[in-house]
Amino acid sequence: MILRTEIDTNNQKALIIAPEKTVFLDLLKKKLQDMNVVTAVRSKMIDSYEEYSFIILLNYSLIIPSEFRKDTEKKILYILFHQQEKAATLSSYVYDHDLKHVKIIRIDSSAQYFTKDIDTLLWFTFSRTSDNYLHIYHQKKQQHQKQIPHKISIPLWKRFTHPQSLMTIGLICMLISQLLFIPPLLASTFFHYQEAENAFHEKPSSHYSKYAGRLLYWTKRMYQFAQPTYHFLSIALPVEDLIQINESMQQVLVSRNKLRNAGTVFLDSLMIKNKTDAEYQAMLSAKNSIEVDTKLLSEHIQILGNKLPTWSTELKNAKESLEQSSHALRIIQELLPHFDSIFAKGTEKKYLMLFANNMELRPGGGFIGSFAFLKMNDYTLQDLTLYDVYDADGQLRTHIDPPKPISKFLNQTHWFLRDSAFTGDFVDNLKIAEQFLKQETGESNFDGGILITTTGVQNLLKSVKSVYIPDFKESINSDNFYIKAQLYAEEDFFPGSKQKKSFLSSVARQMLFGFQDASLPTVFSELEKSLDQKQLVMYATDSDLQELFKKNYWSGRILKPTCTLSDALHCIPDYLFPLDANLGVNKANFYTSNPMKLHVNVDPTGNITNTFSITYTNDSHKGVFPGGTYKNYFQILIPPNAYIESVQVDGVPVEEYDETNFEYKVIGFLVSIEPQQSKKVQIVYKLPTTIVSGNGTYQFILQKQIGSQNADFQFTFSFPKSMTITRHNLSPLAQDNEIIYNTSVSSDKIFLIEFTKK
Numbered sequence: 001m002i003l004r005t006e007i008d009t010n011n012q013k014a015l016i017i018a019p020e021k022t023v024f025l026d027l028l029k030k031k032l033q034d035m036n037v038v039t040a041v042r043s044k045m046i047d048s049y050e051e052y053s054f055i056i057l058l059n060y061s062l063i064i065p066s067e068f069r070k071d072t073e074k075k076i077l078y079i080l081f082h083q084q085e086k087a088a089t090l091s092s093y094v095y096d097h098d099l100k101h102v103k104i105i106r107i108d109s110s111a112q113y114f115t116k117d118i119d120t121l122l123w124f125t126f127s128r129t130s131d132n133y134l135h136i137y138h139q140k141k142q143q144h145q146k147q148i149p150h151k152i153s154i155p156l157w158k159r160f161t162h163p164q165s166l167m168t169i170g171l172i173c174m175l176i177s178q179l180l181f182i183p184p185l186l187a188s189t190f191f192h193y194q195e196a197e198n199a200f201h202e203k204p205s206s207h208y209s210k211y212a213g214r215l216l217y218w219t220k221r222m223y224q225f226a227q228p229t230y231h232f233l234s235i236a237l238p239v240e241d242l243i244q245i246n247e248s249m250q251q252v253l254v255s256r257n258k259l260r261n262a263g264t265v266f267l268d269s270l271m272i273k274n275k276t277d278a279e280y281q282a283m284l285s286a287k288n289s290i291e292v293d294t295k296l297l298s299e300h301i302q303i304l305g306n307k308l309p310t311w312s313t314e315l316k317n318a319k320e321s322l323e324q325s326s327h328a329l330r331i332i333q334e335l336l337p338h339f340d341s342i343f344a345k346g347t348e349k350k351y352l353m354l355f356a357n358n359m360e361l362r363p364g365g366g367f368i369g370s371f372a373f374l375k376m377n378d379y380t381l382q383d384l385t386l387y388d389v390y391d392a393d394g395q396l397r398t399h400i401d402p403p404k405p406i407s408k409f410l411n412q413t414h415w416f417l418r419d420s421a422f423t424g425d426f427v428d429n430l431k432i433a434e435q436f437l438k439q440e441t442g443e444s445n446f447d448g449g450i451l452i453t454t455t456g457v458q459n460l461l462k463s464v465k466s467v468y469i470p471d472f473k474e475s476i477n478s479d480n481f482y483i484k485a486q487l488y489a490e491e492d493f494f495p496g497s498k499q500k501k502s503f504l505s506s507v508a509r510q511m512l513f514g515f516q517d518a519s520l521p522t523v524f525s526e527l528e529k530s531l532d533q534k535q536l537v538m539y540a541t542d543s544d545l546q547e548l549f550k551k552n553y554w555s556g557r558i559l560k561p562t563c564t565l566s567d568a569l570h571c572i573p574d575y576l577f578p579l580d581a582n583l584g585v586n587k588a589n590f591y592t593s594n595p596m597k598l599h600v601n602v603d604p605t606g607n608i609t610n611t612f613s614i615t616y617t618n619d620s621h622k623g624v625f626p627g628g629t630y631k632n633y634f635q636i637l638i639p640p641n642a643y644i645e646s647v648q649v650d651g652v653p654v655e656e657y658d659e660t661n662f663e664y665k666v667i668g669f670l671v672s673i674e675p676q677q678s679k680k681v682q683i684v685y686k687l688p689t690t691i692v693s694g695n696g697t698y699q700f701i702l703q704k705q706i707g708s709q710n711a712d713f714q715f716t717f718s719f720p721k722s723m724t725i726t727r728h729n730l731s732p733l734a735q736d737n738e739i740i741y742n743t744s745v746s747s748d749k750i751f752l753i754e755f756t757k758k
Helices: 023-034 084-096 111-126 163-179 182-200 208-232 236-271 277-307 313-342 389-393 404-409 426-440 454-464 481-490 499-515 520-532 543-551
Strands: 013-017 038-042 054-058 075-081 102-108 133-137 348-357 367-377 381-388 448-453 467-469 474-476 536-540 571-579 596-602 608-618 630-638 643-649 658-661 665-673 677-686 694-702 711-718 723-728 733-735 738-745 749-757
Touching: 013 023, 023 038, 023 054, 023 111, 075 084, 075 111, 084 102, 084 133, 084 236, 084 277, 102 111, 111 133, 163 208, 182 208, 182 236, 182 313, 208 236, 236 277, 236 499, 277 313, 313 520, 313 543, 348 426, 348 454, 367 389, 367 426, 381 389, 381 499, 389 426, 404 630, 404 665, 426 448, 426 536, 448 454, 454 481, 454 499, 454 520, 467 499, 474 481, 481 499, 520 536, 536 543, 571 596, 571 608, 596 694, 608 630, 608 665, 630 677, 643 665, 665 677, 694 711, 738 749
Parallel strands: 013 038, 013 054, 054 075, 075 102, 102 133, 348 448, 571 694, 596 711
Antiparallel strands: 348 367, 367 381, 448 536, 467 474, 571 630, 596 608, 608 677, 630 665, 643 677, 658 665, 694 749, 711 738, 723 749, 733 738
């Protein structure tokens, strides 16, 4: 029977995307024109395709189906010739996301069948079938030779062969053919699991991956015979999901090893000065490999994250690990386009690195104990020189007035680089640090800056596990770094001492060598953790690179206390940024915890009253260095023009406090917490805006201080009966007219609550 395709073609237009001209393209175009369909052919996707009724991508899979998610009124055809894996991946995506208007057609055919194939695919596309995948192939007909009867006697075994028995044997063989792929599939899954275990525990790669790959190859070959039956019985999805999991796992393992090797070559090349042309090209090749393998890893990790079930704790942990790896790969993918700028391709760049001890916390991250000049020249680490801060501060010959809290509570009449991180904004602090260095060392015109805290260094040390420092005969890891650094920084210390500088320089140098053997996804995972938790902040004079830092909240900027939702009706902006400054000349923050609470109360008239409280607990012991009294100059940034009703410490009113009211209202005062003691700070204030009748949005921005440890935070939103909450981005405990949300201040956060008020 000939399949005839009948389509309402009134005013229909078709767009064919085909990278090259083929016989099939000519036949398809002619068929559509015969059907009075206006047809356009392009070699790549165009900017706008709104005028077209259906789009045919012929051997062109660079555009993923998600691009057409909203075009449900169009017909989208992916026609792939002899591309089994790509067709399986696309069809899995289309099934998973229920894109009924997208059809995947795989053709394993030759030119003699093209006319028939075109009729078949058009019938499939415009039929009412809910299936999204079609495989077109043609089995060669076997020529049966006419048997010539023999006059010889029939063998004895044929006499006992009954047609019914032959039918039974045939059915058994058919059943076996439908199950033959299962043993190699299960074996492949087992070997992939073993290799994934090795990868998760950072063990050397074994031969499991090779065995799994071979078994997977035979699985797919044998499944081809069973696939039509499984689709007919509607049981193909779990089987094909398991095959896809194995395929993606194989690709992840291969790309992971290639990424590790390329990363090692790239880092090694960065250290080589006066590179030969061959070494330079090898580095660029490694960079390109990182780009390709990162993209492949990201794609297949996403597939694994979607396909893996959550039947057991191990599988749940695996999905979480994959999600973390996906985030780490996202950083690599976002930074790769800026590598030429970061590593100074064809030019020279100089960066300022500041090392902040966040155990002696300051508003900008911590006490600046050391700094370094990092010079890059055409993908080469030309120089990394680290200095003790007292080397520079001892050369300052100009008096600079310090901020009032430093002069008042530290009794310092002069301001130095070591105390320069005294605002909550890294870019502002960096400019001040550059001014100090220009006067102290003559260095200026930096192309960017980096501040990393003690906690940030500890995070990065986790990716290299341990580094040996020959000069000090010490093995340094994330657990002992702070104690050892404190030992060499404070023991027999005097201004001008080289001991701390020598120790930190040795650690930095050995870490750079350690990164060459570390897992790049692990390195970038710890890097992302430090960036997100503000243990590492960055700035670049390159506007495109700085925009990337700003977009990801990696630049340590103070956010504006305004509504970020341009289309929100009646938006109420709320803002909170608590800042600590340890002025006790000790490392008490190592022992301090500070859970916080904010209770937002909306009364029936629409007035908003906030009650913020923070409880400091000092677990250090009296007289035992580096602990001691936590002498903290506490500041809080809230919306401008907010009305302060009360400021209390342990229920006792604070009579005198610093207050400014410009872009923010800032309250500041000293609170001291003795060892083994706790104190509660509470501030009550009213917002300058009120909630009126109608629809509206309450937006609350909570900022985390650079260098601060993660702290528990409880957010409570109480509202009158005249208000109804319509939507929010929290996962709260709701009761009556109150929302309670418990979280951790691990990064900057934004809470949105949409409401209706009578």
